[in-house]
Amino acid sequence: LEKLPYLKGNEKKHIFFNLSEDVKLWYDLPCLFMRADATKEILQHDPNTVGWPWPVKDLWRPHEPFQYDVCFQGWASTPLTNIVCDSVKESKLSAHIQIHDYFFGYHDDDPSYAHLKVSYLDTLSKSRLSLVPRSLPEGVVRYRFYEALSMGRVPVHFCDGRVLPFANKID
Secondary structure: OOOOHHHOOOHHHOEEEEOOOOOOOOOOOOOEEEEOOOEHHHHHHOOOEEEOOOOOOOOOOOOOOOOEEEEEEEEOOOHHHHHHHHHHHHOOOOEEEEEEOOOOOOOOOOHHHHHHHHHHHHHHHOEEEEEEEOOOOOOOOOHHHHHHHHHOOEEEEEOOOEOOOOOOOOO
């Protein structure tokens, strides 16, 4: 950012929108940073950071009968994912848990992953709650949190260190 010629001396007049999961990167500039990967550690270094939601598609569907109390389908990117999913499996809840060995969320155009996305959205639409353990140990909120909200399902978020969007406005 320091290499941008128009930034010199005008840092307070700029807003940057950061959609990444690079939680060890902070800028130490007086710009406003809107970050989907905002964590408490990032706020300590860049206090002018604002947590911002991951952009997701409108996933609303007409209500279907619920088949599951809770679901999770995705990559176990941290040990917390397995702990949360195993706990639900041991409970008396009706659950659909499917853990994959790889990440398929950003491969919407790849036919080899398309069936997983369809399966995930179908399962989510039939579930009351969606398990959303953190995606990184530092506390990044998964985009699945926002997908659940977009579909009108309740995300059950397991995380520490995170900064939710509008946290200063919403308790």
